[in-house]
Amino acid sequence: MAAFRARRREVPMIRLKKLGHVQLRVADLERSKAFYRDVLGFRVAEQDPNHGDLFMTLGEDFHTLDMAQDAGPATGRGAARGIGVAHIAFQVGSYEALGEAYRTLLEHGVRVERAMDHVNQRSIYFQDPDGNRLEIYYEMPGALARFPDGRGDQNCELAVTAPGEPPPAWLSERWPPQA
Structure with missing residues (x-):
């Protein structure tokens, strides 16, 4: 290299x-x-x-x-391989779409490893059948401006609500983002 x-x-x-x-x-x-x-x-x-x-x-x-x-024979699983692809991220257009993605993964029997609040975006992580780690995320409006404030990454529950329902109280101050 x-x-x-x-x-x-x-x-x-x-x-x-x-x-x-x-x-x-x-x-x-x-x-x-x-x-x-x-x-x-x-x-x-x-x-x-x-x-x-x-x-x-x-x-x-x-x-x-x-x-x-x-x-050749299959190698290690996902990010555990070390050097290589850590994860691949796919963006969705709304918080509701992130919740729908979460529900769809579960319906297909895919285990969601974690949901994470990155301050400027909300993400869910899971693996494909070969152990490649994938992320689906919703980026908040003004995300770039929020980034210098520090990531503040933390695991969180994903508020999976029906379309049009408000998010839970613990999330309402920060999520979904206000334009």
């Missing part, structure tokens, strides 16, 4: 626009395809049996996710 050295501020940074795609090596391509399609709502963009990769998308981009069958 090439060494990285911090540079002085005069050196311009790369101007990235957004996360393009993530490639995962998976133990069972068809099982992973079913999970990302049926649980998380990805659509198959291309699956070429000659090439071996499966490309899936969430929106207008050609692909958001590229999966390839691992040729």
Whole structure:
């Protein structure tokens, strides 16, 4: 691996626009395809049996996710592997959508590992069938301005309410965020 050295501020940074795609090596391509399609709502963009990769998308981009069958034995699980992908995060557009994502995961038998309040966003964490750690989050309006105040990460209960119901009293001061 090439060494990285911090540079002085005069050196311009790369101007990235957004996360393009993530490639995962998976133990069972068809099982992973079913999970990302049926649980998380990805659509198959291309699956070429000659090439071996499966490309899936969430929106207008050609692909958001590229999966390839691992040729060797399955390795460690998720972030426990050490160097590699720690987690992949997917943003939802509202607090209600985060609650719906939580309920959907449970309905599919997916164990949600934790819910976390990051001060500027609310997240849930879980694993795909190969142990890759995933996050679904809702970012509060003004999140960037809140970030310098400190993360203050803390585990929390996810207030899963029906659409239109107010959040529980313990959460009402901070969540859902006010514009």
